[in-house]
Amino acid sequence: MSAQYVDSFADDLGPVKILHIYEPKTQLRAIVVVDNLAMGPAIGGCRMATDVSTREVFRLARAMTLKNALNDLPYGGGKSAIIGDAGSDQKEAWVREFARSIRHLEEYIPGPDMGTDEQSMAWVQEEIGRAVGLPTALGGLPLDELGATGFGVAVAADAASEWMQMPLPDARVVIQGFGNVGRAAARFMLERGARIVAVSDSEATLHDASGLDIPALMQHVGRGEKLAAAKQGQVLQRDAALGIDCDIFIPAARPDVFTEANQHLLKATLVLEGANIPITHEAARVLHERGIVVIPDIIANSGGVICAAAEFGGRTREEAFDAIRKTVYRNTTRLLKRVRERKQFPHDAAMKMAREPLLKKMGLYANT
Numbered sequence: 001m002s003a004q005y006v007d008s009f010a011d012d013l014g015p016v017k018i019l020h021i022y023e024p025k026t027q028l029r030a031i032v033v034v035d036n037l038a039m040g041p042a043i044g045g046c047r048m049a050t051d052v053s054t055r056e057v058f059r060l061a062r063a064m065t066l067k068n069a070l071n072d073l074p075y076g077g078g079k080s081a082i083i084g085d086a087g088s089d090q091k092e093a094w095v096r097e098f099a100r101s102i103r104h105l106e107e108y109i110p111g112p113d114m115g116t117d118e119q120s121m122a123w124v125q126e127e128i129g130r131a132v133g134l135p136t137a138l139g140g141l142p143l144d145e146l147g148a149t150g151f152g153v154a155v156a157a158d159a160a161s162e163w164m165q166m167p168l169p170d171a172r173v174v175i176q177g178f179g180n181v182g183r184a185a186a187r188f189m190l191e192r193g194a195r196i197v198a199v200s201d202s203e204a205t206l207h208d209a210s211g212l213d214i215p216a217l218m219q220h221v222g223r224g225e226k227l228a229a230a231k232q233g234q235v236l237q238r239d240a241a242l243g244i245d246c247d248i249f250i251p252a253a254r255p256d257v258f259t260e261a262n263q264h265l266l267k268a269t270l271v272l273e274g275a276n277i278p279i280t281h282e283a284a285r286v287l288h289e290r291g292i293v294v295i296p297d298i299i300a301n302s303g304g305v306i307c308a309a310a311e312f313g314g315r316t317r318e319e320a321f322d323a324i325r326k327t328v329y330r331n332t333t334r335l336l337k338r339v340r341e342r343k344q345f346p347h348d349a350a351m352k353m354a355r356e357p358l359l360k361k362m363g364l365y366a367n368t
């Protein structure tokens, strides 16, 4: 491996280790990136997909470094990927072999990600006794079932609404994506009295200005149905959600949903980033100039990783939710204060909030 290979990734934070794994018998091919260990052993998901690259795993590992540091978790950042089809009948063999291959890489603790789940983590746990995101029967806190990330999104809404003096009761909310994060965010926003006026999935947007019946939609989707068949509101084309007039927009689906080219469509006062990198940094700057408040992903969607860290620390569900409530509330308020007082763009401010404790711990702090 040439020095250039390392140089193309390396910066002031990491990565400290990149591991490529190949096991001829099962044909397991996998990548692990341990990015930064200043805060503690690295926690980060193990993805299973056919098209994942070392660069992508590195970017995901870096996001974990920043998210864990910003949320005061005693964990560093890492991520891994098994290169293969998550629907393959080789899945269990690959996951178990992967676990055995990282047995001695004790500074990396795998969790579930795209293509892997609680069952996969149970296999890892059985092989090496080191995983997060375990089934309840093995002492896990099932973060998607509990809605940990969506709960954190709603806590970010609490803090932002106070700061902006925008009451949540009857606030009009649009949610892009009605999966684990979108559904939980809808549930917790509903508890706050908000009105969910539109939701979308990979095929359509449902819109009803007087408010959709969310419990009915959850049941409908729980039966494996698509939103378009729900017989509720107006069925619009998928991306119509992006331009619906609302107070709060919650992206909870894909990356790069808003770019500079289409940010003009957004008609909201507040955006809570439930998905990872749903808005490009360039678009986020324009939105800020337009007076739209954006709470970045590493704050707004950190409920999931806070819950995973609580599980690894042997804490209960109540303790996990308490930690999400306190941490996301505090960080959202800190961010908004910084944006106002230091005149920083929200994403730049969040990045600085994450880098400061890291650089301090590494002895590199230079008042960035």
Ligand SMILES: NC(=O)c1ccc[n+]([C@@H]2O[C@H](COP(=O)([O-])OP(=O)(O)OC[C@H]3O[C@@H](n4cnc5c(N)ncnc54)[C@H](O)[C@@H]3O)[C@@H](O)[C@H]2O)c1
Residues within 6 Å of the ligand: 143, 144, 149, 176, 177, 178, 179, 180, 181, 182, 200, 201, 202, 203, 238, 252, 253, 254, 255, 274, 275, 276, 301, 302, 304, 305
């Ligand atoms: N699950 C978590 O705890 C968690 C934590 C942090 C961040 N995230 C991020 O949140 C996002 C959603 O994760 P999830 O676990 O809810 O996924 P999911 O697979 O459960 O749900 C995704 C939803 O988005 C919809 N969708 C897909 N493409 C779409 C499109 N182009 N337009 C509108 N809807 C579309 C799908 O139909 C589905 O309803 C991802 O970016 C993920 O990385 C998830």
